[in-house]
Amino acid sequence: MEIFLTILFGIIGGVFGGMGMGGGTLLIPLLTIFLAVNQKLAQGYNLISFLIMAIIVLIIHIKNKMVDLKSIILLDIFGIAFCIVGALLISVIDSEILHYIFAGFLIILSFFEFFKLIKKNE
Amino acid sequence: MPNNISMKKKKKSFNWILDAIFGSLIGFINGFLGGGGGMIAVPILEKIKKLDNKKAHATAIAVMFPLSVVSAFVYTLTIEFNWLTLAILAVSVTAGGILGSFLLKNLSGKVIRIIFAFLMLGSGIYMIIS
Numbered sequence: 001m002e003i004f005l006t007i008l009f010g011i012i013g014g015v016f017g018g019m020g021m022g023g024g025t026l027l028i029p030l031l032t033i034f035l036a037v038n039q040k041l042a043q044g045y046n047l048i049s050f051l052i053m054a055i056i057v058l059i060i061h062i063k064n065k066m067v068d069l070k071s072i073i074l075l076d077i078f079g080i081a082f083c084i085v086g087a088l089l090i091s092v093i094d095s096e097i098l099h100y101i102f103a104g105f106l107i108i109l110s111f112f113e114f115f116k117l118i119k120k121n122e
Numbered sequence: 123m124p125n126n127i128s129m130k131k132k133k134k135s136f137n138w139i140l141d142a143i144f145g146s147l148i149g150f151i152n153g154f155l156g157g158g159g160g161m162i163a164v165p166i167l168e169k170i171k172k173l174d175n176k177k178a179h180a181t182a183i184a185v186m187f188p189l190s191v192v193s194a195f196v197y198t199l200t201i202e203f204n205w206l207t208l209a210i211l212a213v214s215v216t217a218g219g220i221l222g223s224f225l226l227k228n229l230s231g232k233v234i235r236i237i238f239a240f241l242m243l244g245s246g247i248y249m250i251i252s
């Protein structure tokens with residue numbers, strides 16, 4: 001059952017991730033809520049499985065001429081510096097606290113999504 | 123005319139600062155929360171880089187890729203993974219991702235976005251109360 005759920009959650013996360021919609025924002029809570037995976041571990045699983053998926057999906061998107069590579073350079077130069085900071089921070093923060101921060105992040109993101117949807121409707 | 127050129131220059135340096143701010147933000151979230159950076163990258167790519175919606179979604183994955191390589195590496199230094207679970211997840215996420223990348227090409231969007239927003243809100247609240 002656990003393996004079945006792991007596969008199911010992976011596919012759900014992957015579908016949204018492959019669309020660039022934030023698969024991790026679904027995969028991480030699915031893992032922590034239903035499979036009682038520790039928050040830090042769930043984040044790590046998400047990062048690594050995203051990587052393998054992204055390699056294949058990016059090939060498809062680049063072939064379809066959907067990726068604007070020159071847009072990413074500067075964003076990523078600064079991004080890499082700060083992802084190291086963020087990733088190092090998790091080794092000093094309690095997993096429980098991280099869990100709540102992540103939950104708050106999800107709620108804020110969902111408000112932004114709702115806001116965007118409403119704005120588009122007008 | 124010279125005025126026009128200097129304005130263009132100004133705009134360019136302004137964009138550079140925006141790249142720095144948002145790049146840092148996306149990077150920090152990717153490392154600290156292990157995901158969700160792409161959700162922020164999409165509107166940034168639309169607004170600053172003027173990409174259309176679908177291109178912004180695809181490009182967001184390209185933005186997140188190098189960041190996730192670095193974050194994942196740092197995670198492996200401090201976290202012990204269950205490699206079987208990781209392998210199962212990697213395969214299923216990849217299978218789902220391929221499906222998703224084809225869906226994106228034909229995405230009409232609205233319904234799926236509403237579902238997605240509710241899923242995020244629901245799991246966020248559940249994570250707090252449980």
